[in-house]
Amino acid sequence: MSNSQTGSEGVAAAAKAQAVDMKLEVVIVPVSDVDRAKQFYASLGWRLDVDIAKSDQFRVVHFTPPGSQCSVLFGKGVSTAEPGSAQGLHLIVSDVVAAHAELVERGIDVSEVFHDAGGLFHRGDEEGRVSGPQPERRSYGSFASFSDPDGNGWVFQEVTSRLPGRADSPVTSFTSPTGLAGALRRAAAAHGEHEKLTGQHDDNWPDWYAEYMVSEQSGAPRPT
Structure with a gap:
């Protein structure tokens, strides 16, 4: 098989795959204490969708953040990952200062609002955090972070204007x-x-x- 054949087949396969929507629906968060985690995510103001226990060894709890099309699932017998190992889970908000204030009002331990110095934060370098929102409030530039009781890490990221490739159409919703x-x-x-x-x-x-x-x-x- 030639390289040109391989490339042509790859393009054809990609075009075929793009005809089917693939919507991220659920993210699994590994926890050690289901009731404690349920109380925490409820305290964020997230919607409880499901709490089903089929046996002593299997339980599923399902929460959805406000305005999100993707939900969070945790429980017993649903993941072999180490509790607290989920990191960098991003929650996109239109106003990071307001989102931060809401969590403080709810009694959640949340970091100060900060911005990223030259990509250091996204490489895992805590020293990349600079206090306060991005000075010009550029989209994708301002953050705040918090963790659940097991240490699973969440990040608020302020997005007010999408990059062109992240918008499917000019329809506003x-x-x-x-x-x-x-x-x-x-x-x-x-x-x-x-x-x-x-x-x-x-x-x-x-x-x-x-x-x-x-x-x-x-x-x-x-x-x-």
Whole structure:
């Protein structure tokens, strides 16, 4: 078989695979004490979907974070991984400061909001953390972290504008009232700057807001 044949077959296989949606539905988190973990994830304000025990050796607990299409599963007899070994689980939020404040209010031990110095944090170097949000609040640049009682590690990451490759279409959708409210606040602030630049009131602000929000989610250039 030639290299050209192999490459052609690979392209064909990839094209065929892309015709089928593959949606990440559940992430398994290994825990040592199911009831303790259940209490913790409930205290985050996450929705309890399932708690089923079929025997003394098998139990499944299923939680979903607000606005998430992917859920978290833990229990007894569901994983051979070491409790606490799940690390770097990312929760995407539109406002990391607000998300941090909510966890503090709920009594959760959460780190300060920080940003990444030159990719060091993502390489596992704690010294890469710099206190405070990313100075320009660039999307993907601001974080906060916390752990469950077993030490499974979670990270808030602030994303307000998706990279072009991470958006499927220019259709704007929001999975929660909080996400929509945050987008409206950002659009209002940007529109205020727009009116300062033009020096006049914009009577067409609803259309401007709509264009801003669609562009923000699709990764396209935003109106100025």
